[in-house]
Amino acid sequence: MPSDATCDPRSVEVETHRSYLVHYALAKLRDRDEAEEVVQEALVAALESLPEFRGDSSLRTWLTSILRFKIADHQRRAVRDRQVFETPPDEAPGDESWLDAQFDDTGHWRESPKAWLDPATALEQRDFWAVFERCLGRLPPQGGRVFFQREVIGEETKAICAAEGITESNCWVLLHRARNSLRACLEANWFGSEGTHGR
Numbered sequence: 215m216p217s218d219a220t221c222d223p224r225s226v227e228v229e230t231h232r233s234y235l236v237h238y239a240l241a242k243l244r245d246r247d248e249a250e251e252v253v254q255e256a257l258v259a260a261l262e263s264l265p266e267f268r269g270d271s272s273l274r275t276w277l278t279s280i281l282r283f284k285i286a287d288h289q290r291r292a293v294r295d296r297q298v299f300e301t302p303p304d305e306a307p308g309d310e311s312w313l314d315a316q317f318d319d320t321g322h323w324r325e326s327p328k329a330w331l332d333p334a335t336a337l338e339q340r341d342f343w344a345v346f347e348r349c350l351g352r353l354p355p356q357g358g359r360v361f362f363q364r365e366v367i368g369e370e371t372k373a374i375c376a377a378e379g380i381t382e383s384n385c386w387v388l389l390h391r392a393r394n395s396l397r398a399c400l401e402a403n404w405f406g407s408e409g410t411h412g413r
Contacts, residue, residue, distance in 0.1 A: 228260055231277050242285050245347055252288050256281040292351050349399035353392050361392035
């Protein structure tokens with residue numbers, strides 16, 4: 215970090231805005247670890263550019279504008295990572311026959327999800343949640359939003375459908391796909407075929 219930035223008395227004031235910036239990033243990203251990481255990147259960039267800050271706007275406004283760019287960069291990277299979960303080329307848009315094929319006439323799985331060894335212990339581990347959050351971040355944008363609103367925030371289905379402009383049946387399909395993708399991602403990256411943790 216440039217010495218002129220660290221000697222600038224405003225560098226201490228920059229740090230006082232961290233809590234506000236984390237709350238701002240959290241509202242956009244809905245993930246505390248990612249919010250903290252993006253805020254840290256923004257603060258480092260701000261400290262490096264502090265000698266160029268002339269006070270045309272408030273320090274908080276200036277910091278927030280830097281943070282917005284960092285959030286946009288983060289989201290662009292996340293979109294690239296989501297490709298693994300996009301609709302397969304052989305699956306026509308709107309074709310939901312795959313959904314019926316997953317269950318028998320009684321609504322039970324035709325092929326049950328792989329048994330996970332000691333999931334109670336895994337849920338207590340910080341590393342598990344880091345993997346879970348990465349898997350959640352790789353969902354397609356709309357599916358990720360719907361899953362987050364329904365399963366994490368606890369929004370009502372009707373409110374989600376109104377916000378997303380979708381029908382309830384579309385909502386349930388998106389939720390089902392999100393759950394399947396998360397299950398596959400966790401099996402590949404955490405539980406593994408013998409309960410080993412992928413990295």
